[in-house]
Amino acid sequence: MKILVIGGGGREHALVWKLRSSPLVEQLYCVPGNAGISQEAVCRPGDILSPSAMAALAEEVDADFTVVGPEAPLVAGIVDEFHARNLAILGPTRAAAQLEGSKVFAKQFLRDHGIPTAEFAVLESPEDVAANIDRFGFPVVLKADGLAAGKGVLILREAAEARAAAEQMLAGKVVGEAGHRAVLERFLPGEEVSFIVLSDGERYYALPPTQDHKAVYDDDQGPNTGGMGAYCNYAILSDEQRSEILARIVEPTLEAMRRQGCPYQGFLYFGLMMTGDGPHVLEFNVRLGDPETQPLLFRLDSDLLPLLEGAARGRLPDSAPDGAMAWLPGPTVCVVMASAGYPGSYATGKEIFGIDQAESLGAKVFHAGTKFADGRLVTAGGRVLGVTATGEDLPTTIDNAYAAVARVRFEGMHYRRDIGVKGLRRISAAFPEQGRSS
Ligand SMILES: Nc1ncnc2c1ncn2[C@@H]1O[C@H](COP(=O)(O)OP(=O)(O)O)[C@@H](O)[C@H]1O
Ligand SMILES: [Mg+2]
Known part of the structure; x- marks a missing residue:
């Protein structure tokens, strides 16, 4: 084909x-x-x-x-x-993609179908801002309605700051047109998990859980980026958490889409906050995550094509070995290597060295912002490479990924040194990686 x-x-x-x-x-x-x-x-x-x-x-x-x-x-x-x-x-x-294309649509959908999400108000005018700004306490989260390439969400610490930001957003001064409507929502403390399913409209497969690292610096410090790295490990969720996500979030969402005459086909990404009160949906993405895709597909053992085609035809294959998604046993880690200055402004055109050496260690170096110029491989974006590795357990996998990262170089490169470390804290006898299947 x-x-x-x-x-x-x-x-x-x-x-x-x-x-x-x-x-x-x-x-x-x-x-x-x-x-x-x-x-x-x-x-x-x-x-x-x-x-x-x-x-x-x-x-x-x-x-x-x-x-x-x-x-x-x-x-x-x-x-x-x-x-x-x-x-x-x-x-x-297009209609189903509104789950990501409009945060107002997504929040109303979640509320209408009783799917756990933060309390919210829709803001369309300065009067809406005045009437709602104190309602959810502080910090509070302000989200532009439309697509904003990761720049449409602000976390605001107090009322004056929140009010000013909301007024500016509605006036089109933060993310332009995408901010003409906005959502104000209660801040939920907890740990974030990316939970992705592949749906054919009727049935679905759940991919293993992943965690992204949005902040530019170690320990989640500094401004948000498109994602500085991600890892995939079953131990991110306990069996109970996983069952709760399927029963209270994934299945009601797919069922509601069917009932609305809009059966969902494709990858659906649930951005979740694991709160003391169970998983809550922060947002939907109507596609695979980036960088989550890199550690996920590095670990996928099945042929991807029959899965994608089956989902598109409304008939996900249902039996192993060709059907069900099979995953390699070890966790995976992807470390993003970025240009100097990213996520702010950055220079491009820096020559990249060492990819073959990194891959000779068993890693795969996925390219993000790269191009060939006069036969040389050079940087062409903020996120440049995603160095992805596996190993028998999470500590070994992290070591393998960083050993490969150490072989790569380009002027001004920077990367987080703690991708996957969140997962090390969670390793316990209660949720062994071994012996789990999807
Ligand atoms: N209600 C919330 N409580 C706490 N943090 C939130 C909340 N909503 C969003 N965030 C934080 O903001 C980030 C971006 O929000 P999200 O809804 O995923 O929008 P987008 O990915 O479109 O920028 C999330 O990954 C999360 O870290
Ligand atoms: Mg998000």
């Missing part, structure tokens, strides 16, 4: 890398891709925000199936366009 992957970051490199190992795949295309992807697939330029341009590209390369990495094309309606042209694609329709 010929497969088209849409996007050009670390998540898409992991998708391309995993799909390339499928015996069913003859030819892989990626738009726009990056330097790493170009070594494993044919990269094509194109406007990924234009559903009709993407459908035309799929037709031109004669793609049998298309996989979408990022949210923006889904929210723009790429799946509806492909369906209208009878092209096979996996992902939610």
